[in-house]
Amino acid sequence: MPARRRRSRPVWFPRLTLRGGIFLATGGALFLNALVIDRRDLLFVACLLLAVPVVALVYVTVRPAKLDISRTFRPPIVPAGGDTVVSLHVRNRSLRPVYGTRWRDTGSAGIRVPASMQLPALDRYEGGPEGGADTAILEYTITPRQRGVYDVGPLMLGRFDPFGLALSERVAGIAHDLVVTPRVTPLPGSGEALIRGDGSVHELLRHVNPNSDELIAREYRPGDSLRRVNWPATARHGEIMVRQEEQRSNPEALLIIDTTLTGAPTSGAGRAGDRTNHHDQAFELAVEVAASVGVHLLDENFRLQVIELGASQLAPGAAQTRGGLHGDANSTFRAPGGDRLLLEGLANLVPVERADLDAARAMLPRGAARGLNGQVPAFAVLVDLDEEDATDLAALRGHYQPAVVFALDTMAHRPVEILQDAGWHCIAVRTPRDIPDAWNQVQRERGAVHDPA
Incomplete structure (x- = not known):
């Protein structure tokens, strides 16, 4: 159904990557082994392997980058099955550069967004208008298949530690509405035919929406449709007369x-x-x-x-x-x-x-x-x-x-x-x-x- 599609946003906590999990598991196994065989050197290595992932979790948690996110759609309203380009303007508001960050957009069910990608490095905040080294533009295309009003966003920014042991994802920006209209099938019959009365449907519509303008007759001109000949006026004037072109402006x-x-x-x-x-x-x-x-x-x-x-x-x-x-x-x-x-x-x-x-x-x-x-x-x-x-x-x-x-x-x-x-x-x-x-x-x-x- 095309009701407004919303889904609950999960709360993202810092978590270990596969590499961080291997470090933690290896450290735990060595720690238990060191206690059993009473080896202090092995205990030191085990504690080091256990401590590094913990430090990585702290590293990706503290001092998150401050980014401004704006999102636009081109076009802002798209028919079902049509394409629209999502343009994200990302600007660093921090006093330190942002690098090594990955991004991924989110969307309601029915919206397919690209997988996580690397965010270009951003210099520290420079002030002034956008477009400097502290700004990046991210674009991708989506093709919604069914009509409705969809949420696109917010942006998720993933921060890794230098060793790739931990990851922290934070929400940046807000969701924006994308209006997907139903498909419109072009119907036969030109606008000129409807306006001028050339065509069976418009002849019918003109007939059931009469007005005084249509009762006015004028002389026949080359190119006029014979369907518009006003026979009573032709008999009175002795020459071919047709119904006046001017029609009701608001049928x-x-x-x-x-x-x-x-x-x-x-x-x-x-x-x-x-x-x-x-x-x-x-x-x-x-x-x-x-x-x-x-x-x-x-x-x-x-x-x-x-x-x-x-x-x-x-x-x-x-x-x-x-x-x-x-x-x-x-x-x-x-x-x-x-x-x-x-x-x-x-x-x-x-x-x-x-x-x-x-x-x-x-x-x-x-x-x-x-x-x-x-x-x-x-x-x-x-x-x-x-x-x-x-x-x-x-x-x-x-x-x-x-x-x-x-x-x-x-x-x-x-x-x-x-x-x-x-x-x-x-x-x-x-x-x-x-x-x-x-x-x-x-x-x-x-x-x-x-x-x-």
């Missing part, structure tokens, strides 16, 4: 995300365990579908409202506990910058428990459709909807045009049938490779309905 769209995962009944411990794992995988795919559709709509300058079927996580609050279908406020995203905010929110999205909604169902007409002007395109990504929620969603079909459901393979048949009977166009999505085809299917289906030919 609206709705994105519904299933976050409850409570639809399927449980029958048997073994099957429940398997289903839970399967549902988690399906939920990750659902978030990827939602990210792809949401970013695509924002790129086309839609004002996007997002509904979560569970308690709101994108717009949390004390009253945001019933879900967007039952009165909770919707989250709204706009371009520019809305795509980044949406992806950052989806990075933290997790399945939640379904609330008791018996008293909330009276609020249905004011829930999901609140704040929307007329009919708007709606895209629902469903993982495990139960029949009651499917009935609630089906009752709102009249507010949306088109109304499209991307159904994961964890959906039961009956909720899908309820939505289809209400007029929702249901498209199955089983793997990330199905996302472009599913969007193409929307375009083909809606284009076939609205193409005058």
Whole structure:
């Protein structure tokens, strides 16, 4: 699950290396042998072998180096499966040089950091700006595979004694958050087609978001799409007239995300365990579908409202506990910058428990459709909807045009049938490779309905 991944940090104490352990074991064996055979010279050697590791432990413990650590990510937000460069700026704040130190970074589960490496020698603190001999820059690349917010850090600095008998690791700096967003699959259909109306999907969206500008006609110009010919105006003027290019600046769209995962009944411990794992995988795919559709709509300058079927996580609050279908406020995203905010929110999205909604169902007409002007395109990504929620969603079909459901393979048949009977166009999505085809299917289906030919 992509919840925030934290792990407890162990407390590191000075410890002996393998060489130090051999010294200690050899010294102990010689000490016992010297006592048995009463050899003072052997006793002296034994005590020396025992004392050296102890002194080494003290050496690596006292007077630790004072270092300033700053950490940056390039880029600071990375999609799942993408690379980001971790850059560590290490500066010596001590009045003595630092050498013979090893470093290793730490990270949450799911973050693979490099093994321990030698820290470049640092001169004593010089003052002034960074970049002198008292500063070193350490860089490495990480590739998180799953969305979420990960801890990277703190840095661990290992100090050895000159003989390599003891090691002391100390924490330096603090952990920093790395935001890993869901993957975004580019969807077919150019921005120009959406803006100018060339393309079946946008013809549909323009049709369900009419405004006065589209009713204005002008003369035909070479290159204009014949789909935009205004035939009544052509008859009146005696020449070919087309609909005005200027369009609504803030068309609206709705994105519904299933976050409850409570639809399927449980029958048997073994099957429940398997289903839970399967549902988690399906939920990750659902978030990827939602990210792809949401970013695509924002790129086309839609004002996007997002509904979560569970308690709101994108717009949390004390009253945001019933879900967007039952009165909770919707989250709204706009371009520019809305795509980044949406992806950052989806990075933290997790399945939640379904609330008791018996008293909330009276609020249905004011829930999901609140704040929307007329009919708007709606895209629902469903993982495990139960029949009651499917009935609630089906009752709102009249507010949306088109109304499209991307159904994961964890959906039961009956909720899908309820939505289809209400007029929702249901498209199955089983793997990330199905996302472009599913969007193409929307375009083909809606284009076939609205193409005058």
